[in-house]
Amino acid sequence: MGNASSAMLENIVQGSNCTIRKRFVKLDKDNSGTIERDEFLSLPQISSNPLATRLIAIFDEDGGGDVDFKEFVSGLSAFSSKGNKEQKLRFAFKVYDIDRDGYIGNGELFIVLKMMVGSNLKDQQLQQIVDKTMMEADLDRDGKISFEEFTKMVENTDVSMSMTLGMCAAVLPAKYLPIGRQLNVTDQF
Numbered sequence: 001m002g003n004a005s006s007a008m009l010e011n012i013v014q015g016s017n018c019t020i021r022k023r024f025v026k027l028d029k030d031n032s033g034t035i036e037r038d039e040f041l042s043l044p045q046i047s048s049n050p051l052a053t054r055l056i057a058i059f060d061e062d063g064g065g066d067v068d069f070k071e072f073v074s075g076l077s078a079f080s081s082k083g084n085k086e087q088k089l090r091f092a093f094k095v096y097d098i099d100r101d102g103y104i105g106n107g108e109l110f111i112v113l114k115m116m117v118g119s120n121l122k123d124q125q126l127q128q129i130v131d132k133t134m135m136e137a138d139l140d141r142d143g144k145i146s147f148e149e150f151t152k153m154v155e156n157t158d159v160s161m162s163m164t165l166g167m168c169a170a171v172l173p174a175k176y177l178p179i180g181r182q183l184n185v186t187d188q189f
Contacts, residue, residue: 020072020073020076021069024069024072027039027040027042027043029042032066033068033069034066034067034068035066035067035072036065036066037056037065037066040052040055040056040059040067041056050115050116050118051095051112051115051116053115054095054098054112054115055095057098058075058091058094058095059071059072059074059075061074061075075091078090078091079091089147089150089151089154090147092150092154093147093150095112096108096109096112096145096150098111098112102146102147103144103145103146104144104145104150105143105144105145106130106131106134106143106144109130109133109134109145110126110127110130113126113129113130114126133153136153137149137150137152137153139152
């Protein structure tokens with residue numbers, strides 16, 4: 001995160017009377033000061049989402065198993081209408097980058113797409129989609145998709161419109177999705 005973004009995040013985190021803090025407190029049902037996985041999953045918009053575990057993992061920046069207020073604000077910032085396209089793309093990239101190594105591998109792409117399509121496709125069909133996506137997106141042929149390659153792959157999608165607090169769409173172009181449309185990642189918090 002850049003210095004300006006960090007400063008803005010700090011201002012939001014320090015504000016005690018803001019709507020985001022109130023929402024955080026409401027989600028923190030056990031008053032622990034953090035939102036645990038089960039508290040996140042108590043939201044129908046999250047629990048019914050096939051990518052719920054990925055969303056929680058992305059919000060949980062330190063991997064501690066829960067989300068503190070700073071992580072909550074940081075996670076939500078990608079969905080803000082004021083968030084820039086790169087923030088939104090980085091969040092979408094993190095959905096696929098399960099091991100947080102800065103790349104999307106074949107296996108990671110398969111796992112995330114499997115979460116999205118469930119049993120609607122056989123594993124063999126899904127693997128064909130993954131392989132085709134990797135061939136088209138992996139421009140330097142190193143066997144993985146970098147953030148820059150991901151950005152090029154989704155450049156024709158309107159990330160800023162699909163990732164607002166109203167809705168976040170998985171930013172895989174519809175041509176790669178077997179049911180011919182983008183799938184929702186999450187609805188309103």
